[in-house]
Amino acid sequence: MSKPVRVRFAPSPTGPLHIGGVRTALFNYLFAKKHGGSFILRIEDTDQNRYVEGAEDYIISALNWCGMPLDEGPGVGGNYGPYRQSERKHLYREYADLLISGGHAYYAFDTPEELDAIRKEYETQGKTFIYNWHNRNTLKNSLSLSAEEVRTRLERGDHYVIRFLSPEDEKVQFKDLVRGSMEIDSKVLDDKILFKSDGMPTYHLANVVDDHLMEITHVIRGEEWLPSLALHVLLYRAFGWQSPEFAHLPLILKPVGKGKLSKRDGDKLGFPVFPLQWEDPNSGAISTGYREEGYFPEAVVNFLALLGWNPGTEQELFSMDELVEAFDISRVNRSGARFDPEKIKWFNQHYLQVADNEDVAAAFQGFLKEKGIKKDPAYVKRVVELLKERAVFVKELWDLGSYFFFAPEHYDPKGVKKTWKEDTKGYILELAGVLEGLEDFSAAHTEKIVKDWIGEKELGFGKVMPPLRLALVGAMQGPHVFDIMELLGKEETVQRMHRICESLG
Template sequence: MMVRVRFAPSPTGYLHIGGLRTALYNYLFAKKNNGTMVLRIEDTDQNRLVEGAIEGLIQSMNWAEVYHEEGPFIQEGRIIQKGENGPYIQSERLPIYKEYIQKLLDNGWAYYCFCSKERLDKVRDEQKAKGDIARYDGHCRNLSQEEIEAKLKEGQPYVIRLKLPENRLVTFDDIVRGHIEVNTNDLDDQVLIKSDGYPTYHFAVIVDDYLMGITHIIRGEEWLPSTPKHVLLYEAFGWDAPQFVHLPNILNQDRKKLSKRQGDVAVEDFMKKGYLPEALVNFIALLGWSPGNEEEIFSIEELGQLFDLERVNKSGAVFDVSKLNWMNAHYIREASVERITKLSIPYLLETGYIQEEDLEKRYEWIEMMVESIKDKVSYLSQIPEQAALFFKDEISLEDQECHDILQGEQIPKLITVFREKIQKTENLDPTIAKGIFKEIQKEEGIKGKNLFMPVRIMLTGQMHGPDLMKIITVLGEKRIVERLNYVEDQYIS
């Protein structure tokens, strides 16, 4: 059997981090089984559509390198569709749904419902007051053909509902959840076609998954309660149901479903903050799945080789931002200086530390600066905060201990000697900077913490930070001398 999976988001805004994980698991399963991944846009709820959302979804997936083979793509700034099973945007498939709903009406698995919103609200209120489950009471289930035709002729608004069999046990197997049984008496006659003529999710998804040859439905656990009705719809059409896989929720620290109220949840949020795609993908792959060993760092290629639906957990996984930051910092350290510099430049431009006209003539200096600080950040929007030490004119000591260190008896001599050697040096680089310290050690006998710590504090105001030799190289003679003079005037008693 050729494996075919699909990721089917609604274009109602940003791509949620949970949506990206669903797309990723579909992608990895397809990759592992030499299958095909389809992207389908489920836009049947026309009231919730957000302009540009489809483009945003595709761009976020491309950024994460979670690619599909069929569906909508962005080409030369516009949306095109590729594949033999299109259209892949549901609002363009209305004639198909019209054809298939008629099949259900003809075989008795669906019926017209003319109940008004007011009546439905009243029925549900009465049911709730009695402590019953609020659901449709079947008022229109048994209308005669003559009654239906008369109401249609009068132009009465209607929906079309699934006609559930009574007291039937619906069973299916889920790779994650195991064997599941639900009685139809606990279900509702689901609306299949809305009053605006558009299909509901529950109808369109069945028709589309069948016609697109989907073999495995990998989606969030919020769709699990609807699956028995989906199973019945497959039966109604005489089709074999695909294999179901319902993924656990991603949770906040309080173990409730991940919500924007408690932090970033959109893939775009993480893109803007400067997380690397491979880090985010690595992190979310482990939210609900484990490889069976203690390893935590995986490329997307390695994930594709290891991924197994049998190892997906039932319980929700907590989105631990500190763990993500640790993982992203690892990928930043491992990335090339050239790549991190290019990704950091927008943040440096935004803060005004560099200008567009600086990029070409000062690129090597910018690259050296980024190299000196990139190991200190968890995500790239933190780069300007770390870079500040290279741009400020005055030194502010971070604590009293720094001030105390600068009161050492060797400090006046150290400032004088270090300043003189810097002023005599051309083409500063880390190797030359190390040579200056060796000379001071040999000539003045100032060594270890009495040498390196005071110089770091005089140049940065801090006891710890990026590699000191790189700091000296990036600051250059003029700024180093200015800082030494400032410290000498302000802090040396």
Template sequence: MQKEIIRNMSNKVRVRFAPSPTGPLHIGGVRTALYNYLFAKKHGGTMILRIEDTDQGRFVPGAEEYIIDSLSWLGIKFDEGVHVGGPFGPYRQSDRKAMYLEYCDTLVNNNWAYFAFDSAEDLEALRKQFEAEKKSFQYDAQTRVTLKNSLTLPKEEVEKLLADGAPYVIRFKMPAHEEVHINDLIRGHVVVKTETLDDKVLFKSDGMPTYHLANIVDDHLMEITHVIRGEEWLPSAPLHVMLYKAFGWEDTMPQFAHLPLLLKPDGNGKLSKRDGDRLGFPVFPTQWTDPKTGEVSSGYRESGYFPEAVINILAFLGWNPGTEQEIFTMEELIQAFSIERISKSGAKFDLEKAKWFNQQYLRQHDNEFLALSFEILLEQKGIINSDHEMVLKIIELIKERVSFVNELWEQSKFFFVAPDTYDEQVIKKRWKEDTAQHLKSLADIINNTITHQREPLHDNVVQYITDNSLNMGQIMNCLRLVIVGAGMGPDLFTIIEMIGKEESIKRINKGINSINN
């Protein structure tokens, strides 16, 4: 009753993201969730999280929580789902178990499905046998008449088997000579002949439905209007269309959109869990520890990516707005998104571009936010009770030099600790016989400068260089070398001002000793 009212009230968009809890969600899955979310929000629709846990053998503890938490970190919110409830629940297929058999029975009664008693071993043997003859076995209109099922067995025997509790599956009775037409929102019109399709199992002998059955029943019951999923589902889409037909639900069948795949950055093929840590970028939104093996897979969050950046990166892998704008907030993505602008071909993940996106977002964050993040990092480096004002100043100085928060340390550690190594390249190029002597004089000059401020310090040092007709680049770079440890970093005198005269002089002496020995 309630559902009828909802349906009649509007033909509002309702989409679902339907992962199975077999492990952490990889970025391909995250992108699917994102596109569903963008589409739903664009049309003022409803975004649903449904957990497809019909394969009890592949259930992984913690995976469902992981999916919810990682999507939440990314800002992908659900209107209905396992974790938030809603009028179309339950949203976990194992909790809907009871209803599937009922639907399956109507299919059997209408001659759209049948009981099959062939054991997994029998079928396996058959497959082997076919293979030996260089043919491939398919349980279909041609072979089903030779197999052990309610189509070939006498009615009494079927009833007896069922009554005796013999293991069985229910298979879809795929018609022999029909054409299935799919109008995919991304790929256009696709036609498939039913004779190339097999009699897929709808209901397993363990009492659970397969994905195919559960997904159609649930999408129908949950009044899903658009199914946006990965291209790997395209081959089974004809079966799904046939199921809608068999149930008599064609009129409310959702529209399909099959997304292009996310490919390995090197070579070809679908991006897989293994690729990430092999190629130096995460494939998971957040870090995941395998509950069985204890194996840890890195995540974007732990690698220092901002959630906004990950969203932006993923949004552009397979979609673009057709304008030159590349940096998009979630709100802007929602406004700009359309299924028509999703590309058909697979996209490779580009690590360099991903870094660039993160850098753009890092620059957008205010210094206060970055300082707070950096202070956590500093504590891990053993810098306790750092002066907040100083950290803020440092952020300002080096913000433009990094793409990730965790790169801030490399770019600024000389503000906190004296260098204990000195860049060999710089030594080789700049360090001369008389360098140590000049640096000693500069230490005196710094010491004798009345204030610790940048300007007078700078002027006095430059004065010394000009007075002695020295090479500016050589002396300055050597001074930088002993203060910073390398030929990098922001304005030298700003650094000296910030670490103080005393510390600077110490570093000059330490540097001279280390380098000259």
């Protein structure tokens, strides 16, 4: 690639960042880093009516949480700013005028009411109204009106828009890095509005001008923008600019059936569709995020990278550095990728297993604090070591191991029925006496002592070990019994053995 690679992620601050937007940002980031390029954030906020307070900060926080720091953007700076379109609006009029003077655009004075009336008339004839080559010379615009009338209308402040003059009869050809060579007949294109009389550009003009001025080399975006590609290619041609390379990413589909993944799907099936929690500034409604649900950012990124892209190998687990190394945009699929809520849990379980135990223990301490529990960090770390292989989320460690912090108050009825027999109480009390006399209460030593005692009594492990677990845990679950005993300590272990005997008799 001759030019330094420059890509941009250009969301609108109209609410929280959807997980599909995170995937688009990720593919831009991976492509930039793979080629030693720059990852740029541009906030496309020209539509102030849809602007939502806090959305921009949310977007930046989400990218940072996912491990995609900006090279340029709001709050970061760079040589191509400003990075908010609302702060660039003084630029766009000049380029709209350039298109008009070059014969590539025109003023249109048709009012919304007039256009609505024309649309209805078309509908009565079973037709669809498109403002383009076949009717533009019969409508109120600078193509059909005299130069003097156009000047008069502009001087008196008539409502107008500036429309692009689409070619009348041309096969517009372009290339997409995901979909290959494409062609569209210009006869089906409408003359899109580029600029409004309120001084604001539409997405199409602002997007192309900004990408050119920011020297964007590759535009990687969702396939919903594919219908706009012909217009954007024609705009570059009209300006006499070299077009960037384009890549349109496949949709992220619903877990069940067809269609684009939506927030409603997440609400219905019980999974987030936003990276971080979002509180609507107007309604106060709160939507949970992957971070708040206990997902590791590495798990979210790893999962999203494989939605619509494959590395060409069987490898599924990637660090960010490994993703950068492996990423090849030619391996992005054309077809949509089904979102699998269970698969992202699988990734999270993996990242929990490989996470540093001290980090997991620190996170678990947050849950304990909410419950008013204060425990020595070394103790909590040991609990984590014993339990985390059974967990998908840090928060699950409580359900898996609350007995490490509170003695059981109730005992699982099925466990009681299966393990607690008429003579069990006597065995458990006698064993408690044996344990009480031990100086060394390490797992290895207690295991030897208990097994030797069981052998001497000729009891069989099934008579002693299950009820011993029930005494310590309250249920037939948990890690190695002797590891539990070591962590609880001799005094607590013996107390729990006495307690179950008092409770069950």
